[in-house]
Amino acid sequence: MPHISWRLFLAAAIALTETTKDHKSVLILGGGVAGVIAARSLHQHGIDDFLIIEARDELGGRLRSKEFGADGRQATIELGANWVQGTQEGNGPVNPILILAQKHGLKAAKSDYYNSIMTYDETGLVDYMDIFKDAQDAYTNLTIAAGVRVQKRKVDCTARTGYSLVGAKPKTPQEMAAEYYIDWEYAQTPEQTSWIASSWANNFTYDVDQGGFSDGNLLSIDQRGFKHFIQAEAQTFLSPKQISLNSTVRTIAHSGDGVEVTLANGTRISGRYAISTFSLGVLQNDDVLFEPPLPAWKQEAIHSMTMGTYTKIFLQFEEKFWFDTQFALYADRERGRYPVWQGLDLKNFLPGSGIVFATVTGDYSQRIEAMTDAEVQAELIDVLQTMFPNTTIPTPTAFFFPRWFSDPLYRGSYSNWPSGFVSPHHTNLRANVGNRLWFAGEAMSIKYFGFLHGAYLEGLDIGTIIAKCVREHECKSLPVIKDVSNATPFVV
Ligand SMILES: Cc1cc2nc3c(=O)[nH]c(=O)nc-3n(C[C@H](O)[C@H](O)[C@H](O)COP(=O)(O)OP(=O)(O)OC[C@H]3O[C@@H](n4cnc5c(N)ncnc54)[C@H](O)[C@@H]3O)c2cc1C
Ligand SMILES: *[C@@H]1O[C@H](CO)[C@@H](O)[C@H](O)[C@H]1NC(C)=O
Ligand SMILES: *[C@@H]1O[C@H](CO)[C@@H](O)[C@H](O)[C@H]1NC(C)=O
Ligand SMILES: *[C@@H]1O[C@H](CO)[C@@H](O)[C@H](O)[C@H]1NC(C)=O
Numbered sequence: 001m002p003h004i005s006w007r008l009f010l011a012a013a014i015a016l017t018e019t020t021k022d023h024k025s026v027l028i029l030g031g032g033v034a035g036v037i038a039a040r041s042l043h044q045h046g047i048d049d050f051l052i053i054e055a056r057d058e059l060g061g062r063l064r065s066k067e068f069g070a071d072g073r074q075a076t077i078e079l080g081a082n083w084v085q086g087t088q089e090g091n092g093p094v095n096p097i098l099i100l101a102q103k104h105g106l107k108a109a110k111s112d113y114y115n116s117i118m119t120y121d122e123t124g125l126v127d128y129m130d131i132f133k134d135a136q137d138a139y140t141n142l143t144i145a146a147g148v149r150v151q152k153r154k155v156d157c158t159a160r161t162g163y164s165l166v167g168a169k170p171k172t173p174q175e176m177a178a179e180y181y182i183d184w185e186y187a188q189t190p191e192q193t194s195w196i197a198s199s200w201a202n203n204f205t206y207d208v209d210q211g212g213f214s215d216g217n218l219l220s221i222d223q224r225g226f227k228h229f230i231q232a233e234a235q236t237f238l239s240p241k242q243i244s245l246n247s248t249v250r251t252i253a254h255s256g257d258g259v260e261v262t263l264a265n266g267t268r269i270s271g272r273y274a275i276s277t278f279s280l281g282v283l284q285n286d287d288v289l290f291e292p293p294l295p296a297w298k299q300e301a302i303h304s305m306t307m308g309t310y311t312k313i314f315l316q317f318e319e320k321f322w323f324d325t326q327f328a329l330y331a332d333r334e335r336g337r338y339p340v341w342q343g344l345d346l347k348n349f350l351p352g353s354g355i356v357f358a359t360v361t362g363d364y365s366q367r368i369e370a371m372t373d374a375e376v377q378a379e380l381i382d383v384l385q386t387m388f389p390n391t392t393i394p395t396p397t398a399f400f401f402p403r404w405f406s407d408p409l410y411r412g413s414y415s416n417w418p419s420g421f422v423s424p425h426h427t428n429l430r431a432n433v434g435n436r437l438w439f440a441g442e443a444m445s446i447k448y449f450g451f452l453h454g455a456y457l458e459g460l461d462i463g464t465i466i467a468k469c470v471r472e473h474e475c476k477s478l479p480v481i482k483d484v485s486n487a488t489p490f491v492v
């Protein structure tokens with residue numbers, strides 16, 4: 001008898017030591033920009049008893065680079081984020097990503113979206129810059145009309161409704177491609193995108209008169225990868241014991257006492273607080289299970305925002321045979337069929353690399369993710385043959401595209417605000433569930449959803465709030481709107 005109870009006592013003591021050992025103040029779930037910056041906020045407020053739990057073998061998340069090209073002719077390319085979007089004008093507000101990029105000596109080139117471009121259609125090189133400029137004017141008109149709607153407290157509609165109401169009704173392949181050159185940034189079509197929120201998103205990042213940073217963009221060509229800026233920043237304050245890499249979270253159990261996560265290998269780690277920075281796509285697709293399930297108001301918010309997909313498809317050739325501009329626009333009769341091309345084999349970019357890439361978005365991304373690489377490559381060669389009828393397009397020396405939509409760690413590229421998503425939904429998307437479970441990441445940013453700076457600012461904000469919770473043993477919850485209702489309900 002005494003023997004048995006001694007063993008029981010020992011087992012209990014060991015169990016106790018183990019839980020205490022793994023019990024952190026804060027678990028940061030995901031090591032992308034939001035996770036790293038949340039950790040930095042905690043550190044800056046004197047809290048170092050946190051753990052970043054990340055599935056991949058490095059920090060950076062959707063800052064993801066790859067060595068690409070034939071043997072002996074490789075270059076680092078960006079599969080995910082590539083631009084610092086909206087930099088700074090004069091002494092105005094500055095994109096916080098620009099500050100970090102400069103601090104860590106990131107190599108980047110000025111990206112000239114609107115002037116360094118050539119236009120093509122199904123007959124080859126054709127100048128339709130007049131149509132291209134009209135599409136930009138129509139977009140400006142769309143954002144102005146959105147501002148009027150906000151002022152008059154009118155209901156949101158789709159960007160397509162907005163375009164039609166300002167008189168822009170693209171029909172020809174050239175008109176559709178010119179319009180696409182604006183909506184590719186939302187990774188979805190105007191039919192799928194909120195008129196008001198997309199106008200706000202544009203203004204808050206690019207329009208200095210509306211509080212934006214600037215209309216300038218820098219494209220990272222750093223051969224350490226764009227991720228370098230966040231990994232170098234992490235090195236300034238993180239120690240290895242504060243990061244658990246190769247650790248995939250399966251479940252998040254939460255209560256008023258704290259949070260316990262279970263990893264794919266069965267290990268449990270507990271914390272007083274947790275910040276989930278997983279992408280909206282991960283939250284939508286049950287790749288991580290919450291116990292108990294998230295409340296109805298939270299689930300409605302998660303499923304009402306959209307995860308878009310933005311896909312870059314890279315080709316390398318022996319020799320450059322394409323445009324000398326940074327960009328090319330190709331107008332196919334099918335909207336969204338390989339419309340945007342970017343050359344990297346350029347002075348100030350990656351000269352001599354032989355690399356060119358096309359971008360597709362939204363439903364078209366999903367379409368190609370279901371195809372084989374060989375099938376997609378054949379379609380691209382076909383389009384290049386159409387764009388350059390006088391050149392026999394050679395076989396590429398390398399080919400690659402990432403499948404963001406199918407990847408269980410992302411399930412898309414970044415969030416996009418649809419017209420059925422209303423401000424109270426956003427309030428709920430951002431809100432904590434109970435006092436212990438918090439959310440951060442690009443999708444939670446009302447002004448900068450989709451962007452790196454959105455992820456940064458959410459990490460900063462939520463990290464600061466939790467630091468206060470830990471220090472003062474008390475948390476001030478973010479607002480929640482339990483029932484999101486219509487001002488004017490439907491009547492039949
Ligand atoms: C193709 C593409 C192009 C883009 N272009 C730009 C651009 O040019 N400029 C710009 O500003 N923004 C761009 N973005 C958006 C930008 O990359 C994101 O907004 C930002 O990186 C999101 O950071 P985050 O910390 O919110 O999320 P993430 O970076 O997604 O961080 C979350 C982390 O959680 C990890 N994770 C997921 N599931 C689990 C799990 N179950 N267990 C453990 N870990 C898990 C992920 O691996 C990831 O590291 C682009 C994104 C993509 C994909
Ligand atoms: C993570 O896994 C990769 C590949 O499986 C391995 O090379 C690396 O050493 C691991 N890193 C850590 C910190 O466990
Ligand atoms: C934008 O609005 C202006 C002023 O109403 C109008 O003159 C112009 O034609 C519009 N442009 C486009 C492309 O719709
Ligand atoms: C966007 O900026 C324009 C000015 O360029 C402004 O007229 C408009 O009201 C703004 N739109 C919104 C939705 O704030």
Ligand SMILES: *[C@@H]1O[C@H](CO)[C@@H](O)[C@H](O)[C@H]1NC(C)=O
Pocket residue numbers: 244245246247263265266267
């Ligand atoms: C499971 O993963 C964690 C974190 O990566 C690691 O510390 C632990 O040793 C692993 N456990 C087993 C049983 O493999």
Ligand SMILES: *[C@@H]1O[C@H](CO)[C@@H](O)[C@H](O)[C@H]1NC(C)=O
Pocket residue numbers: 124125389390
């Ligand atoms: C392609 O060749 C045709 C016929 O020789 C010529 O008219 C056309 O200008 C050429 N196009 C280009 C882009 O060089």
